[in-house]
Amino acid sequence: MKTQISNGMLVSLIIILAYPKAIGITQGIIVREAGGDMLLATCMAMVQGLCMMLLTVFIVRKIPGSNFIDQAQIFIGSVGAKFVGLVLFLFFCGAFGTTMITYVYHIRDHFLPEVPIALFIIVALIVGLYANYHGFEVIGRLALIGLFSVVALNILILFGSTQNFDIKELLPVFQSGIWNTFKASRHNDTDWAVATLMTAIILPMVKDVKLWGKSSATGIIMGWIAILIWPLLETGNLSPEVTGQYLVPCLQLSRAAELGHFIRRYEMFMIAFFAIPIFVQISMYIFCASHVVTQVLKLQDRKSSLIPVSLLLGGFGYWVVSDRFRAMDLLTRYWPPIALTLAYGLPILFVVLGFLFKKNIGR
Numbered sequence: 001m002k003t004q005i006s007n008g009m010l011v012s013l014i015i016i017l018a019y020p021k022a023i024g025i026t027q028g029i030i031v032r033e034a035g036g037d038m039l040l041a042t043c044m045a046m047v048q049g050l051c052m053m054l055l056t057v058f059i060v061r062k063i064p065g066s067n068f069i070d071q072a073q074i075f076i077g078s079v080g081a082k083f084v085g086l087v088l089f090l091f092f093c094g095a096f097g098t099t100m101i102t103y104v105y106h107i108r109d110h111f112l113p114e115v116p117i118a119l120f121i122i123v124a125l126i127v128g129l130y131a132n133y134h135g136f137e138v139i140g141r142l143a144l145i146g147l148f149s150v151v152a153l154n155i156l157i158l159f160g161s162t163q164n165f166d167i168k169e170l171l172p173v174f175q176s177g178i179w180n181t182f183k184a185s186r187h188n189d190t191d192w193a194v195a196t197l198m199t200a201i202i203l204p205m206v207k208d209v210k211l212w213g214k215s216s217a218t219g220i221i222m223g224w225i226a227i228l229i230w231p232l233l234e235t236g237n238l239s240p241e242v243t244g245q246y247l248v249p250c251l252q253l254s255r256a257a258e259l260g261h262f263i264r265r266y267e268m269f270m271i272a273f274f275a276i277p278i279f280v281q282i283s284m285y286i287f288c289a290s291h292v293v294t295q296v297l298k299l300q301d302r303k304s305s306l307i308p309v310s311l312l313l314g315g316f317g318y319w320v321v322s323d324r325f326r327a328m329d330l331l332t333r334y335w336p337p338i339a340l341t342l343a344y345g346l347p348i349l350f351v352v353l354g355f356l357f358k359k360n361i362g363r
Contacts, residue, residue: 004205007215009140012147013202014053014219015226016277017195017284019150021102022223023230024250026187028243029332030231034176034184036169036240038231044185046224049192053216055347056196060203061212062354068200068346069295075353084346085296088197091342092289093316095194098335099285100124100317101327103278107271110251117321124282125314131283132290132306136205139283146277153273154229160257165236186336188227192220193343200346201288247328286310 005013022042031038063071068088073081104120131139174181199216206212234243234253243249254270290309294302320327 004136005140005202006207007211009143010199010202010206010212010215011219011222012143013140013280013284014195014199014216015150015223016143016146016280017198018049018191018223019226020274020278020281021098022188022191022227024106024248025102025331026191027231027234028247028249029187030184031234031240031244031249033187034181035244036171036235037174037176037181038184038240038243039170039228039235040174041181041185042188042224042228042231044182045188045192046220046228048185048189049196049224050217050220052192052196052343052347053199053220054213055351056200057203057213057216059347059350059354060200061209064209065204067202067204067295068197068350069292070204071350071353075350075357082296085292087342087346088201089289089292089296091197091339092285092292093313094330094335094338096282096285096289096313097317097320098190098194098331099278099281100321101331103282104321105327106248106251106274106278109248111271118318121314121318121321124279124317125286125310127279128283128286129306129310131279132286133303136202136287139280139287142276142280142283146280149273149276150226153270154226156269156273157233157254157257158229161233161237161253163258164256165233166239167236169235169239170232186340187332189343190336190339191227193339195219195223196343197346198284198288201291286313289313 027038027042030041034041059071060067063074066074069081069085072084100121103124104117108115108117108120131142176184203212203216206215230250230253234249237253237256238249243252246252251270286306286309289312290302290305293299293305293309297305299305320330
């Protein structure tokens with residue numbers, strides 16, 4: 001695979017793949033299970049995500065220039081590679097659906113309630129396709145701009161929320177129990193799972209193999225810091241009980257933020273800065289899904305698969321978002337076991353295959 005992006009772009013992509021859903025809908029689900037321990041659950045998820053990421057980097061580095069599908073081809077042949085490719089494609093379809101939930105419910109419920117859901121999906125696909133037709137390097141550069149948006153958004157929410165912060169809301173620690181807190185962390189684990197399997201696809205395209213591990217770990221840790229600010233402020237400003245009542249608590253926190261006497265609608269700033277990361281995320285799902293299809297079907301040009309793949313992703317996203325109960329059922333019941341099984345299962349599978357077929361690695 002041709003080297004296309006820098007290690008800094010990889011760091012930005014890892015952060016952006018986890019950030020949009022993790023600060024809002026994920027925290028709302030966690031707080032309903034773990035109460036005030038949502039902050040600790042987020043910390044636990046970061047440790048698990050870091051382990052997933054480092055294991056994935058270790059596997060890809062063993063055979064430079066090969067992602068998970070290439071390695072499946074080496075270890076278990078073309079049939080096995082096609083199966084792994086199919087599994088990854090379905091995974092990115094599911095991830096796209098969860099992102100559509102985040103994207104549509106953030107904007108439609110609070111700003112544009114009369115706009116049809118289909119229009120949101122069409123806009124997302126147009127932006128994602130436009131970025132993909134300009135190439136992976138363009139998406140990488142947009143990720144750097146998205147990282148700036150994340151930093152700006154966090155700085156603004158810090159300035160606007162500290163004056164009403166009550167540290168007593170964070171106590172007592174582990175009120176819901178250690179096991180229940182750990183169990184609740186699985187919802188944030190799914191955000192890191194998406195970043196991990198994205199990395200498994202694009203890592204051979206990143207410069208400087210020696211910095212892969214450091215860059216990936218930096219992405220997880222910086223992403224965790226960026227995300228951690230939100231459950232901290234949501235708990236201290238809104239209280240766990242109030243936070244749990246909202247589907248998208250980060251928007252409610254934004255409405256409560258105060259930035260002087262003249263800026264009353266802080267949530268408008270949030271949507272403005274939130275839009276870039278979410279569209280970069282959508283672009284990456286289209287890229288990863290189309291890249292998997294191109295490898296499995298052995299197509300000459302990835303661009304030929306972009307429109308069919310986008311239509312499939314868009315159709316699934318619309319099906320999920322059009323029914324709120326279906327969407328929340330997917331997020332809370334089905335997506336965590338599916339995402340975590342693949343994010344942990346595939347790396348462990350390749351570790352075992354690498355041990356059993358060492359001779360194939362040499363070849």
